Amino acid sequence: MVDAARHPKINLMTYSEVKEVKGHVGNFRVTIEHKPRYVTDFCNACGDCVEACPIKVPNEFDEQLSPRHAIYQSFAQAVPSAYVIDSDNCIRCYKCVDACERRTIDFSQESEQIELDVGSIVMATGFEVFNPAPLSEYGYGRWQNVINAPELERLLDPSGPTRGELVRPSDFLVPRQVAFIQCAGSRDERYNSYCSGYCCMASIKTALHIRETYPEIEVFIFYIDIRASHKGYEEFFRRARERGVKFIRCKPSEIEPSAGHRGLVLHGEDRERGRPMKWEADLVVLSTGAVPARGTGEMGGRLKVSLDENGFYREFHPKLRPVDSPTEGVFLAGAACGPKDIPYSVAQGSAAAARCSRILMKENLLIEPIVAHMLPDQPDRCLNVNKKCGICVERCPFGAMTALPGEPAFVTEAKCMGCGTCIPDCPQGGISQNHFHDLQIYAQIHAYLNDLPENKILAFMCWWCSYPGADNAGTNHLQYPPSSRGIRVMCAGRIRKDFILEAFRKGAGMVLVSGCHRQDCHYITGQHYAERRMTKLSKTLERMGISAERFRVEWISAAEGEKYARVIREMDQALKNIGQKRIKAENAKTHSELQRCLAHLSDLSLFPVKTVKGTA
Amino acid sequence: MEQFKRFLMEQDIPRRVRVCYQCGVCAGGCPVGKWRWDFNPRRFIEMILRDEIDDIIKDDKIWLCAACHTCLERCPQTIEVSEIMMQLKNAAARIGSIPENQVKMGREIMKTGWTQTPGKRTLRIRRELGLPEIPRGIRSRELRNLMDCLGLPEQLKRPENKDNDGPDRSVVNPTNEKKEKNTE
Numbered sequence: 050m051v052d053a054a055r056h057p058k059i060n061l062m063t064y065s066e067v068k069e070v071k072g073h074v075g076n077f078r079v080t081i082e083h084k085p086r087y088v089t090d091f092c093n094a095c096g097d098c099v100e101a102c103p104i105k106v107p108n109e110f111d112e113q114l115s116p117r118h119a120i121y122q123s124f125a126q127a128v129p130s131a132y133v134i135d136s137d138n139c140i141r142c143y144k145c146v147d148a149c150e151r152r153t154i155d156f157s158q159e160s161e162q163i164e165l166d167v168g169s170i171v172m173a174t175g176f177e178v179f180n181p182a183p184l185s186e187y188g189y190g191r192w193q194n195v196i197n198a199p200e201l202e203r204l205l206d207p208s209g210p211t212r213g214e215l216v217r218p219s220d221f222l223v224p225r226q227v228a229f230i231q232c233a234g235s236r237d238e239r240y241n242s243y244c245s246g247y248c249c250m251a252s253i254k255t256a257l258h259i260r261e262t263y264p265e266i267e268v269f270i271f272y273i274d275i276r277a278s279h280k281g282y283e284e285f286f287r288r289a290r291e292r293g294v295k296f297i298r299c300k301p302s303e304i305e306p307s308a309g310h311r312g313l314v315l316h317g318e319d320r321e322r323g324r325p326m327k328w329e330a331d332l333v334v335l336s337t338g339a340v341p342a343r344g345t346g347e348m349g350g351r352l353k354v355s356l357d358e359n360g361f362y363r364e365f366h367p368k369l370r371p372v373d374s375p376t377e378g379v380f381l382a383g384a385a386c387g388p389k390d391i392p393y394s395v396a397q398g399s400a401a402a403a404r405c406s407r408i409l410m411k412e413n414l415l416i417e418p419i420v421a422h423m424l425p426d427q428p429d430r431c432l433n434v435n436k437k438c439g440i441c442v443e444r445c446p447f448g449a450m451t452a453l454p455g456e457p458a459f460v461t462e463a464k465c466m467g468c469g470t471c472i473p474d475c476p477q478g479g480i481s482q483n484h485f486h487d488l489q490i491y492a493q494i495h496a497y498l499n500d501l502p503e504n505k506i507l508a509f510m511c512w513w514c515s516y517p518g519a520d521n522a523g524t525n526h527l528q529y530p531p532s533s534r535g536i537r538v539m540c541a542g543r544i545r546k547d548f549i550l551e552a553f554r555k556g557a558g559m560v561l562v563s564g565c566h567r568q569d570c571h572y573i574t575g576q577h578y579a580e581r582r583m584t585k586l587s588k589t590l591e592r593m594g595i596s597a598e599r600f601r602v603e604w605i606s607a608a609e610g611e612k613y614a615r616v617i618r619e620m621d622q623a624l625k626n627i628g629q630k631r632i633k634a635e636n637a638k639t640h641s642e643l644q645r646c647l648a649h650l651s652d653l654s655l656f657p658v659k660t661v662k663g664t665a
Numbered sequence: 666m667e668q669f670k671r672f673l674m675e676q677d678i679p680r681r682v683r684v685c686y687q688c689g690v691c692a693g694g695c696p697v698g699k700w701r702w703d704f705n706p707r708r709f710i711e712m713i714l715r716d717e718i719d720d721i722i723k724d725d726k727i728w729l730c731a732a733c734h735t736c737l738e739r740c741p742q743t744i745e746v747s748e749i750m751m752q753l754k755n756a757a758a759r760i761g762s763i764p765e766n767q768v769k770m771g772r773e774i775m776k777t778g779w780t781q782t783p784g785k786r787t788l789r790i791r792r793e794l795g796l797p798e799i800p801r802g803i804r805s806r807e808l809r810n811l812m813d814c815l816g817l818p819e820q821l822k823r824p825e826n827k828d829n830d831g832p833d834r835s836v837v838n839p840t841n842e843k844k845e846k847n848t849e
Binding site: 186236300319323325326 | 686687688692
């Protein structure tokens with residue numbers, strides 16, 4: 050931290066908050082509010098002011114276990130080593146002003162707004178520790194000797210409230226037994242369903258520390274499973290066992306004060322014996338997991354970074370782009386995008402820095418040409434001019450669409466990833482995509498279905514999962530009937546209902562829509578909207594009189610070549626079972642209705658269905 | 666047995682317990698388990714997970730559950746353990762596997778409306794304290810009708826009748842019925 054502060058090219062802005070972020074990758078304009086510290090930079094951290102200050106409030110850094118004054122330094126090693134006045138608690142007695150020899154205290158300071166032009170942003174807003182008070186069975190806050198992991202950490206710290214001496218809070222005696230309870234509030238559907246990942250190792254480390262400093266203290270770790278899955282962790286776990294830390298496979302069910310002395314009794318089922326047991330402990334430590342830091346949501350809103358189901362920042366892709374946020378040029382590091390231990394956080398921080406330099410080292414940034422754009426011919430077509438629409442804004446997980454009140458929506462091309470999910474849902478049909486223009490896709494549909502359409506399976510496939518899945522079937526020499534014809538689009542979210550209706554109007558035997566599995570969608574939400582749209586469409590088609598087997602939606606990943614081959618085999622079989630006669634009859638029956646559904650295509654000058662038919 | 670399995674499937678008990686990771690919070694906090702350590706709710710869930718339903722039905726221990734819902738409240742995977750225990754009891758009752766003392770209690774309720782007959786001492790104390798006499802028998806016609814409709818009398822008449830293709834499917838939940846009576 051000191052190195053970072055000293056570095057000539059690193060500008061550390063502490064006590065500041067990002068208020069607004071405008072622009073896009075390479076050209077962000079960030080508004081930062083620098084809050085007043087009321088102490089000028091001339092301060093030499095002598096600490097005379099602290100002695101003069103009459104106010105005492107709980108110290109947040111020491112987990113409220115010790116007091117601090119209204120003028121304070123958050124902790125001894127803080128960078129920069131600067132004092133600050135907590136204006137919420139300061140009573141303005143100005144005793145510190147008199148005490149300061151260097152006259153560095155200045156109550157006239159006000160918060161200032163700073164605007165910065167930056168090329169890329171790393172979000173490393175960290176996490177908070179879960180407050181175990183709602184776990185009423187453990188009695189945190191009710192029994193004095195039930196503490197959480199950060200509190201124990203402060204008690205053991207040489208600069209902490211007890212100068213590193215481990216005592217139990219009730220009577221300041223050294224405890225005879227210390228019990229750690231793992232997964233307190235984690236892996237728990239009632240609170241946080243995820244595993245925080247670091248608590249097992251943190252508890253083992255602390256337990257080992259206690260055993261080494263106080264060999265007379267018995268240390269128990271109550272666990273469901275110990276997750277020691279990284280390099281060197283299992284060896285560390287073994288070392289803890291060697292040093293006499295007792296591991297008990299049990300999740301205690303409740304904690305009660307013991308009748309005799311001021312200790313506690315833990316009730317739980319010893320899984321090894323399969324019967325309820327009681328354990329006595331003087332000090333119980335709840336190994337609480339991580340929860341998103343306060344303000345994670347607001348900051349995400351300012352940078353257009355969405356949150357996952359647990360409230361952490363969502364990565365672009367959990368496996369392939371774990372450092373990138375959905376907004377191009379904004380990267381994620383550390384526990385802000387999910388609980389992590391130290392090695393993993395350091396690795397992610399380094400990766401985020403490398404990803405930033407990839408953008409910053411270039412004069413110009415090249416982006417993929419496959420971006421959405423508003424159709425230029427009718428600028429007033431956008432509904433947003435007259436009323437509030439903004440469907441495209443909602444569809445875009447990357448923040449590339451903007452719809453300001455009273456103005457037509459527009460695309461920020463530098464942010465657009467080119468999935469095309471916004472296009473099918475535009476009520477005015479006012480958006481299109483380079484290289485995947487509606488006209489191009491209609492042309493492909495027509496070309497494939499020009500002759501003997503009844504014998505064909507028209508398969509729409511997404512770029513990242515289903516097409517490589519079909520490829521996988523090919524490279525693995527998996528046999529499937531030659532009746533399928535594939536149309537590749539960027540994302541299943543790009544597939545318009547009209548494409549399928551048009552295929553059936555042209556007499557297609559079968560239509561397959563395929564894309565990534567929901568959790569693997571390379572455009573975050575594209576599959577979700579595709580699924581919604583296709584579920585509705587299949588009902589419509591059935592109502593029109595097209596047999597349900599003729600329209601199929603399957604989610605096929607890049608590794609599922611076998612599934613692709615199987616789906617095509619099944620569809621081919623179904624095609625034969627239904628028979629050409631019935632397909633033709635159904636097509637003839639529905640033709641007029643389909644024609645009516647697709648009438649709007651001929652209205653748009655850009656999609657002259659008739660001329661396309663002629664050229665195809 | 667088939668009928669019992671079908672009942673379990675209808676209730677979808679196997680699906681509801683599938684997420685259990687066997688932490689044992691239910692067993693550790695069970696107030697019944699504190700006195701009878703062989704009563705272990707986690708073990709019942711484990712048996713359902715392992716498809717050892719035949720053993721559960723033979724086990725009279727399921728009737729020990731006091732339905733205090735401590736397990737349900739503390740389960741980190743929000744499995745409704747006590748609700749499932751209740752349904753196991755219902756299912757066991759349906760094929761006639763009710764322990765003798767439960768049958769006796771049921772008959773007592775049918776006859777007197779009490780879960781247990783107060784002894785002479787209790788009655789004497791009540792008299793001394795000037796409390797009114799406890800009403801005997803089920804007065805409410807509705808309640809009796811309800812019990813008849815649910816087939817409770819037949820159920821209790823034939824506790825030893827363990828054949829499973831009887832008309833017992835009409836018995837919806839005799840245990841719930843008893844609970845209702847207790848609160849009455």
